[in-house]
Amino acid sequence: MATMRDIKRRRDSIQSTEQITKAMKLVATVKLQKSRVRAEAAKPYFNLMYDTMNSIISRSGAVRHKYLQAGASPKKAVITITSNRGLAGGYNNNIVKLVNAELPAGDTLVYAIGRKGRDGLARRGFKIQGDYSEVINDPLYQDAAELTGVLLEAFTRGEIGEIYLAFTMFKNTVVHTPRLLKLLPVELPERGTADGQEPKARAVMDYEPDDETVLDAIVPKYMSSLIYGALLESLASENGARMTAMDSATSNAEEMIEDLSLQYNRARQGAITQELTEIVAGANAIGN
Amino acid sequence: MADLFKLKVVTPDRIFYDGNVSMVELTTTEGDIGVYANHIPATAIVAPGILKIHEEGGRVRKAALMAGFIEILQDQVTIMAEVAEWPEDIDVKRADEARIRAERRLKDRYPGTDVMRAELALKRAIVRLETKAK
Numbered sequence: 001m002a003t004m005r006d007i008k009r010r011r012d013s014i015q016s017t018e019q020i021t022k023a024m025k026l027v028a029t030v031k032l033q034k035s036r037v038r039a040e041a042a043k044p045y046f047n048l049m050y051d052t053m054n055s056i057i058s059r060s061g062a063v064r065h066k067y068l069q070a071g072a073s074p075k076k077a078v079i080t081i082t083s084n085r086g087l088a089g090g091y092n093n094n095i096v097k098l099v100n101a102e103l104p105a106g107d108t109l110v111y112a113i114g115r116k117g118r119d120g121l122a123r124r125g126f127k128i129q130g131d132y133s134e135v136i137n138d139p140l141y142q143d144a145a146e147l148t149g150v151l152l153e154a155f156t157r158g159e160i161g162e163i164y165l166a167f168t169m170f171k172n173t174v175v176h177t178p179r180l181l182k183l184l185p186v187e188l189p190e191r192g193t194a195d196g197q198e199p200k201a202r203a204v205m206d207y208e209p210d211d212e213t214v215l216d217a218i219v220p221k222y223m224s225s226l227i228y229g230a231l232l233e234s235l236a237s238e239n240g241a242r243m244t245a246m247d248s249a250t251s252n253a254e255e256m257i258e259d260l261s262l263q264y265n266r267a268r269q270g271a272i273t274q275e276l277t278e279i280v281a282g283a284n285a286i287g288n
Numbered sequence: 289m290a291d292l293f294k295l296k297v298v299t300p301d302r303i304f305y306d307g308n309v310s311m312v313e314l315t316t317t318e319g320d321i322g323v324y325a326n327h328i329p330a331t332a333i334v335a336p337g338i339l340k341i342h343e344e345g346g347r348v349r350k351a352a353l354m355a356g357f358i359e360i361l362q363d364q365v366t367i368m369a370e371v372a373e374w375p376e377d378i379d380v381k382r383a384d385e386a387r388i389r390a391e392r393r394l395k396d397r398y399p400g401t402d403v404m405r406a407e408l409a410l411k412r413a414i415v416r417l418e419t420k421a422k
Contacts, residue, residue, distance in 0.1 A: 041301055041302050042300055042301060044298055044302075044303050045298045045299065045300050045301075045302075045303075045368070048296065048298050048366065048368065049298075049368055052359050052366055052368060055359065055361070056331055056359060141300045141370070205329045205330065205331055206328055206329060206330040206331070207330070207331055207332075208316060208317075208318050208330060208331070208332040208333075209317065209318055213317075213333070214331050214332065214333060214357070217317075217333045217357060218331070218333070218357050221356065221357065221368065221370070225300060225368075228300055229300075
């Protein structure tokens with residue numbers, strides 16, 4: 001049986017761990033509120049951009065544009081959005097697993113935003129092409145636009161044939177789903193008919209000055225806005241995941257402390273009883 | 289009175305404007321355009337300029353519009369703006385400083401000056417000042 005001192009030492013150590021997890025939970029809660037407001041404010045733009053792009057593409061008939069067709073290269077690029085710090089439950093691992101399951105390690109170039117995702121994928125044999133980990137600390141639209149520029153350049157040069165985006169969608173505080181989205185070639189679900197609009201609204205789109213120029217200008221904006229939206233959603237998810245993880249860590253610690261306190265008290269009582277017995281026995285021995 | 293249509297102006301941070309309007313004027317890369325209801329579907333690229341929104345009651349609201357694109361459908365117009373500002377959001381002093389800086393850069397033409405960037409910066413500053421002035 002563990003001695004009183006051992007139990008006490010363990011309990012103290014768990015207690016200080018609990019204090020840390022509690023503090024981290026509080027910090028994550030505050031950060032979550034902030035990042036959630038930002039993510040929700042950006043959501044209309046994100047959704048509208050997707051819808052608008054959908055409507056433009058479905059109306060554009062037989063437009064052939066380099067951004068609408070897969071490049072010749074078999075290489076794929078993926079932007080992975082994870083966190084720089086751990087202790088967020090399965091948040092980072094989910095992205096790593098998703099990318100690992102969906103894309104071949106040998107043919108995929110990773111543009112990592114977030115150190116955890118970068119390290120996880122590097123360990124699984126992915127090639128890390130770019131590292132933009134500082135971005136996740138405070139994502140700006142500018143960052144997304146810069147990354148878009150880098151990727152489109154590589155796409156135009158024919159170094160990569162497809163571009164994906166791996167991020168975590170924020171549904172609510174406890175539900176976040178990792179998602180893999182194809183950015184380029186622009187490929188929207190059910191090109192044409194399925195969005196429930198009548199055929200009369202399908203008049204052919206007029207491009208000014210011409211379709212090539214317009215798509216050249218719009219696709220980068222489409223990509224940057226999706227990346228920006230994904231950054232904000234992932235940040236909210238990260239804080240949500242950390243909050244949940246730290247919450248359960250705190251309650252686990254509490255449970256352990258309770259158990260150990262009970263054990264400690266039992267041990268203490270046992271020790272006192274034993275001491276008493278010894279004293280009584282000693283007194284009896286002297287008396288006789 | 290002209291028919292109304294739905295106008296949405298959205299920036300990455302917020303919904304800038306959402307309402308029924310009778311006409312909207314803005315600058316595209318091809319020049320200034322004005323859009324009424326029942327325009328043919330079109331998509332154009334937005335150039336820095338003043339956005340004029342003619343609202344339902346005849347009121348005209350102005351804003352500075354920097355970059356993005358516009359999708360025109362028969363009954364709905366969507367402007368996906370990267371930057372849009374109401375006159376009250378504009379900092380005149382900052383815009384004026386930006387104007388002077390850009391003008392100086394264009395005048396001196398040191399080697400390595402990105403002329404296009406400087407011109408764009410100048411244009412943005414002028415648009416901001418004009419939006420505020422009127």
